[in-house]
Structures are given as C-alpha cells and as structure tokens.
Amino acid sequence: MTRTIKLAVIPGDGIGPEVIEQANRVLDAALAGGEVALDRTEFKLGADRFLETGDTLPEAEQAAIAEHDAILFGAVGGVPGDPRLKNANIERGLLLKLRFDFEHYANVRPCTLFPGVESTLKQPGDVDFVVVREGTEGPYAGNGGRLRPGTPAEVATEVSVNTAFGIERVVRYAFETAQSRPRKKLTWVHKTNVLVHAGATWQRIVQTVAAEYPEIAVDYMHVDAATIFMVQDPSRFDVIVTDNLFGDILTDLAGAIGGGIGLAASGNINPDGTFPSMFEPVHGSAPDIAGQQKADPTAAILSAALMLDHLGLTADGDRVRAAVRADLATRGAATRPTAEIGDAVIAQLPQ
Amino acid sequence: MTRTIKLAVIPGDGIGPEVIEQANRVLDAALAGGEVALDRTEFKLGADRFLETGDTLPEAEQAAIAEHDAILFGAVGGVPGDPRLKNANIERGLLLKLRFDFEHYANVRPCTLFPGVESTLKQPGDVDFVVVREGTEGPYAGNGGRLRPGTPAEVATEVSVNTAFGIERVVRYAFETAQSRPRKKLTWVHKTNVLVHAGATWQRIVQTVAAEYPEIAVDYMHVDAATIFMVQDPSRFDVIVTDNLFGDILTDLAGAIGGGIGLAASGNINPDGTFPSMFEPVHGSAPDIAGQQKADPTAAILSAALMLDHLGLTADGDRVRAAVRADLATRGAATRPTAEIGDAVIAQLPQ
Numbered sequence: 001m002t003r004t005i006k007l008a009v010i011p012g013d014g015i016g017p018e019v020i021e022q023a024n025r026v027l028d029a030a031l032a033g034g035e036v037a038l039d040r041t042e043f044k045l046g047a048d049r050f051l052e053t054g055d056t057l058p059e060a061e062q063a064a065i066a067e068h069d070a071i072l073f074g075a076v077g078g079v080p081g082d083p084r085l086k087n088a089n090i091e092r093g094l095l096l097k098l099r100f101d102f103e104h105y106a107n108v109r110p111c112t113l114f115p116g117v118e119s120t121l122k123q124p125g126d127v128d129f130v131v132v133r134e135g136t137e138g139p140y141a142g143n144g145g146r147l148r149p150g151t152p153a154e155v156a157t158e159v160s161v162n163t164a165f166g167i168e169r170v171v172r173y174a175f176e177t178a179q180s181r182p183r184k185k186l187t188w189v190h191k192t193n194v195l196v197h198a199g200a201t202w203q204r205i206v207q208t209v210a211a212e213y214p215e216i217a218v219d220y221m222h223v224d225a226a227t228i229f230m231v232q233d234p235s236r237f238d239v240i241v242t243d244n245l246f247g248d249i250l251t252d253l254a255g256a257i258g259g260g261i262g263l264a265a266s267g268n269i270n271p272d273g274t275f276p277s278m279f280e281p282v283h284g285s286a287p288d289i290a291g292q293q294k295a296d297p298t299a300a301i302l303s304a305a306l307m308l309d310h311l312g313l314t315a316d317g318d319r320v321r322a323a324v325r326a327d328l329a330t331r332g333a334a335t336r337p338t339a340e341i342g343d344a345v346i347a348q349l350p351q
Numbered sequence: 352m353t354r355t356i357k358l359a360v361i362p363g364d365g366i367g368p369e370v371i372e373q374a375n376r377v378l379d380a381a382l383a384g385g386e387v388a389l390d391r392t393e394f395k396l397g398a399d400r401f402l403e404t405g406d407t408l409p410e411a412e413q414a415a416i417a418e419h420d421a422i423l424f425g426a427v428g429g430v431p432g433d434p435r436l437k438n439a440n441i442e443r444g445l446l447l448k449l450r451f452d453f454e455h456y457a458n459v460r461p462c463t464l465f466p467g468v469e470s471t472l473k474q475p476g477d478v479d480f481v482v483v484r485e486g487t488e489g490p491y492a493g494n495g496g497r498l499r500p501g502t503p504a505e506v507a508t509e510v511s512v513n514t515a516f517g518i519e520r521v522v523r524y525a526f527e528t529a530q531s532r533p534r535k536k537l538t539w540v541h542k543t544n545v546l547v548h549a550g551a552t553w554q555r556i557v558q559t560v561a562a563e564y565p566e567i568a569v570d571y572m573h574v575d576a577a578t579i580f581m582v583q584d585p586s587r588f589d590v591i592v593t594d595n596l597f598g599d600i601l602t603d604l605a606g607a608i609g610g611g612i613g614l615a616a617s618g619n620i621n622p623d624g625t626f627p628s629m630f631e632p633v634h635g636s637a638p639d640i641a642g643q644q645k646a647d648p649t650a651a652i653l654s655a656a657l658m659l660d661h662l663g664l665t666a667d668g669d670r671v672r673a674a675v676r677a678d679l680a681t682r683g684a685a686t687r688p689t690a691e692i693g694d695a696v697i698a699q700l701p702q
C-alpha cells in the first residue's frame with residue numbers, strides 16, 4: 001500500500017529553483033522503489049512573481065498550501081535595491097507570513113561540521129549542535145511604526161512581543177530535543193540584563209519547564225557572549241533555544257563556522273501538526289550567482305532530509321544525510337556545479 | 352604650564368579593579384615628565400557597592416562624575432545567580448544609565464588583529480576595523496513591560512525606540528570616522544527586511560548623510576549576514592555603524608576574532624563634550640577569575656589609550672598603542688599575570 005505525501009514546493013527566486021531542483025531529485029532517488037509517493041504542487045511565489053503579477057501571497061494560494069503535508073521552500077528575494085521592489089516586502093509578506101500563520105514556532109537549525117569540510121575556525125573541535133529558534137513572535141512580531149517619517153522629528157519603533165504561550169511551546173520543544181540527544185544539554189540565550197521584561201518572562205518559563213526535565217543540564221548565556229563561544233568553543237553547545245532575532249543571528253554565524261551557509265539546513269516546524277511544516281535552506285536567494293549552477297544545493301538537500309524526518313521517514317532522512325556525509329567526506333565542500341553535487345549525493349545514497 | 356585632567360575612575364566589580372590598576376599605571380608612565388597631570392577621583396560603584404549600601408548610582412555621585420573630563424570604567428556585575436542581586440540591575444542602573452544620561456551616543460569599538468596575536472580564524476587576513484555602535488537608544492531604550500506576569504497569559508514587550516535625532520548624530524560620527532581613515536569605507540548594519548520601521552528610518556538617514564560624503568563608499572548588510580562576513584572575511588570591513596543591540600552582538604564577535612575579548616577596547620563617546628566620555632574594556636567583570644591576577648589588562652590599557660586620543664593627547668595614545676603592539680608582537684596574547692602585562696607594556700613605552 002502506497003502512502004502519498006502531498007508536497008507544496010516553493011522554489012522562489014535567485015538560486016532557489018536550482019537548489020530545490022536538486023533537493024527534489026535526491027528526494028525522488030531516496031524514495032524510489034519504496035512505499036511512499038510524493039505528490040508535488042509547485043507554487044510560483046517570491047520577488048519574480050511579485051514583479052509579474054503584483055502578488056505576494058494571495059489568500060487562495062495560502063489556503064491551497066495549507067492543504068499539503070509539508071512545504072519545501074527555496075529562497076525568496078529580488079536583486080537588492082531593485083526600485084520595482086521598493087514597496088514589496090517579500091520577506092515579511094511571504095516567508096514570515098507563512099511562518100507566522102502556519103505556527104512554525106520551532107525553527108530548527110542543526111549545525112554539524114561534517115568530516116572533510118573545512119571550517120573557518122582554526123580549532124573548531126567537534127561541532128554538532130542544534131539551534132531551536134522561536135519562529136512566531138519576539139522582535140519579528142511586525143509591531144511598530146514611524147511617527148513623522150521623513151522629518152527631523154521622526155521616531156520609529158519596533159515592538160518585540162513575547163508571550164508565555166509562545167515561549168513555553170518552543171522551550172518545551174527544545175527540552176524534548178535535548179532529551180532525545182545523548183549529551184542532554186540545553187543553553188538558552190537572551191539578553192536578560194538589558195531586555196529585562198522579555199528576559200524575565202523567558203527566564204521564568206525556562207526555569208518552570210526545566211523542573212520537568214531533571215536529566216537536562218541547563219545553562220544561560222547572553223547573546224553577545226554566545227557569539228564568542230560560537231567561534232572559540234562551539235563544541236560546548238548541544239541544544240540552544242533562543243528568540244526569533246537572536247536565533248536569526250546565531251544561526252547564520254553557526255552556518256559560517258559549520259562549513260558555510262551553503263550547508264545550513266532548517267525546518268520551520270509546527271509540532272502540533274495543525275499546519276504543514278516548511279523546510280528551507282538558511283541561505284538567501286543570492287541573485288548575483290543565480291542561474292549559473294554555482295549554488296551549493298547541500299543545504300536544500302539537508303533541509304529535505306529534515307522534512308523526511310518530520311514526516312516519520314527517519315530512515316530515509318538518515319540515508320540522505322549519510323549520502324551528503326559521504327559526498328562531503330570525499331569531495332569536501334568544494335565548488336562544483338549545482339547539478340553535479342545533486343548527482344554525487346544520489347550516487348552516494350545507501351540502498 | 353601643566354594641564355590638569357580630572358579623571359573619574361570606576362573600577363567596578365570582579366576583574367575590573369585589577370585591570371584598571373594596570374591601565375592607571377600605564378597612564379602614569381605614559382604621561383610622566385610631561386605637561387599633563389591626572390587628578391583622579393575614584394567612585395566605588397557596582398555590585399559590591401550595591402551589596403554594601405543598596406546604592407546603584409546615587410544622584411550626588413552621578414553629578415560629581417559629570418564634573419570630570421573623562422571616565423575610566425572597569426567592569427560591573429556580581430556573581431551570576433547571586434540571590435542578593437536579584438532585584439538589582441547594575442547594568443541598566445549604572446552602566447547604561449551613564450551611557451544614556453551622559454549622551455554617549457558613539458560607542459566606538461576598534462577591532463585590530465595585532466601582529467603576534469593568534470586569531471580563532473584560520474585565515475583572518477588583515478583585520479583592522481572599527482564599529483561605531485549607537486549608544487543611547489534603540490532596543491536598549493528600556494521601554495517595555497510585562498502584563499500578567501507569572502501567569503500563562505503573560506505578555507512581555509520590549510520597545511526599540513529609534514529617533515532621527517539619535518540616528519543622525521551617530522551616523523554622522525561614523526562618516527567622520529570613515530573620512531579620517533585611509534580606506535574610506537562605511538558599512539551600515541541593520542535588519543531592514545524584518546524591522547521595517549526602524550530599518551526605514553536608518554536607511555533614510557544613512558542615505559541623506561552619505562550625500563554629504565561623496566568620497567565614502569557605503570554598503571549595507573543585514574546583521575545575520577554581517578556575522579558571516581565577520582568570520583569569513585573580516586578584512587572587508589573598515590567602519591561599521593549599527594544600532595545599540597546589533598553593535599553589542601557584533602563587537603563581542605569582533606573581539607573574539609580579533610584575538611580575544613581580553614584585547615577589546617571601547618570608548619563611550621559624547622562627541623559634543625556636554626558630558627564626560629567613558630572608556631571601558633568590552634569584557635565583563637568575570638567574577639570567576641577575579642582577584643587571581645588572571646585577567647588580561649590589555650583591553651583596559653587600550654581603552655585608556657582611546658581616552659588619551661579623546662582628550663587631544665593623540666601622541667600619548669599612540670605611544671601606549673605602540674607599547675601594547677610591541678608587547679603582543681614579542682609575547683603574543685599569552686597567559687601572564689595581570690600586573691606582569693602592565694609591567695611589560697610600561698617597559699615597551701616609546702620615549
């Protein structure tokens with residue numbers, strides 16, 4: 001009996017389509033001959049779509065996407081400074097709208113330095129941690145405005161909104177993640193000495209949830225200090241949980257020390273299953289290298305592997321990761337044409 | 352005729368007093384036999400003072416500090432988790448209060464990888480940039496609160512307040528800084544795609560001020576991307592200007608890649624001269640190693656050099672930097688007792 005998975009694919013802009021093409025090829029190869037069939041629907045959304053039709057995320061398309069079991073997302077964003085995109089905000093109107101409306105509250109971003117991959121650090125040590133970034137509130141709430149814009153008396157505000165509801169669910173998810181890992185360590189990151197209100201709420205909730213997980217060793221770090229540890233001793237991290245903005249910053253840094261942003265995968269997870277989760281490389285659309293087969297599809301492929309895990313196909317997810325690992329071990333994160341990396345990963349897939 | 356400089360010294364907590372002691376010794380040695388005399392007043396402020404008297408920054412003391420020409424600041428903060436400090440916020444009540452009340456709007460943090468110093472990066476290249484961090488507003492405004500604290504319906508907000516007034520003065524200072532440097536490059540860092548309100552105000556002001564500085568090459572980077580460049584290609588930076596929180600994060604990271612936070616100096620500058628500027632190492636009070644002569648006083652010594660520059664004693668500032676450079680070139684950033692590093696720098700002072 002075949003299980004059919006309804007997959008919404010949003011390749012997006014720039015290098016998005018190229019890397020998603022390879023992720024799709026790897027998915028097909030990994031699932032070939034098995035009991036699982038992928039039923040894909042492609043949604044053309046992003047800056048290119050906006051330029052053609054003026055749409056960012058039409059309601060009907062959002063509703064159609066919501067009917068799928070999972071979303072595979074490339075990258076969105078036009079050429080920086082394109083005047084035609086001046087009044088578009090693809091990031092907020094599409095990517096963040098999906099994360100918020102689909103309650104992707106656990107933005108999961110693993111960081112592993114694979115054997116064979118050069119780190120930018122002299123002595124990286126054993127890098128293998130995962131950042132659980134809050135995905136639906138905090139400084140990303142979109143709450144704020146401008147008073148007297150364009151005048152010398154202009155004031156702009158950005159309101160970070162942090163709820164016990166929103167924090168508790170992601171903190172709980174992070175504790176569960178730590179529980180499932182051998183080292184059982186959780187580091188929560190904030191800036192409690194300055195952002196005292198949000199910091200106090202985070203602290204209260206971490207402490208409350210921690211009481212339910214006595215096996216987990218919990219520590220706290222200010223976000224500034226966390227960047228230092230990230231480049232001086234990243235092996236000290238196991239699971240990190242943090243807010244939306246700190247998570248954004250720390251995961252790009254983590255990508256850089258983990259062999260480059262071309263390898264960094266992510267899952268925007270809705271653990272409750274009320275909406276489809278969304279899997280995307282951490283990198284952006286990189287319009288400067290688009291269409292040239294220069295982009296590394298590994299991040300997209302590893303994101304697809306996270307999707308397999310999420311769909312309960314962990315054995316297949318493990319096979320994809322094993323193939324990536326084998327490819328990197330032999331070739332390193334060398335510059336190769338996009339499709340060649342897809343070929344190589346497929347060739348390495350264990351039976 | 353002797354010029355007397357009134358110097359307020361706030362050694363603070365933990366390793367603060369140890370590193371400030373060495374900075375003071377170097378200052379005395381650098382100015383010995385010259386026309387400038389230092390008239391010091393020490394202010395015992397910080398967590399230790401709070402524990403003794405319950406005071407954070409009494410009004411009369413703040414007024415007395417304001418009467419000085421400059422402030423030399425060590426580090427403040429007690430042992431993390433000390434229950435007696437639960438209701439103290441030394442950071443907000445003392446350090447940030449001084450920065451805000453004294454209009455330290457240009458928080459200047461140079462990052463130089465000195466010859467002889469090991470970087471945590473494999474190929475750091477030529478690291479020599481300066482971060483100009485806004486110091487008086489943004490997410491540090493202290494504006495926010497908690498609704499229904501301690502309940503499942505708790506909401507905490509943090510309001511980032513950004514004014515044209517506050518942004519323009521620091522942006523202008525950063526352009527002046529870039530103008531004075533050979534490479535004439537300015538990178539402004541924000542997160543305009545998400546924090547659209549504050550981002551728009553920053554963008555408008557950077558563009559307006561840029562028009563007055565046609566020689567300066569200006570580029571923009573999202574804060575997450577900036578962390579990647581910081582560890583992959585830091586030599587691309589010359590002057591960075593950014594908001595209070597992004598500046599906090601980026602300068603700790605910069606410290607780490609520039610040979611460690613034990614070398615990172617800073618000046619909290621009031622360019623208008625209406626209040627004394629304040630010079631402090633970027634590192635914290637590190638209570639775990641306090642009183643053991645383990646702290647590196649180099650950051651405090653380099654902060655004192657920035658103070659000399661600010662007081663118009665650039666030749667003396669240069670001599671202190673030359674001495675530090677010579678010491679690091681021969682000894683590296685090796686672990687030596689605090690006072691021994693002070694001795695070594697004094698021995699290297701050019702006549």
Ligand SMILES: CC(C)[C@H](C(=O)O)[C@@H](O)C(=O)O
Nearest residue numbers: 091092095248282544545575
């Ligand atoms: C494109 C942008 C809105 C996004 C974010 O800030 O979350 C990106 O940087 C990421 O990390 O996925």
Ligand SMILES: CC(C)[C@H](C(=O)O)[C@@H](O)C(=O)O
Nearest residue numbers: 193194224442443446599633
């Ligand atoms: C101690 C703290 C309030 C301070 C800050 O966040 O500005 C420190 O991290 C710094 O960078 O000087």
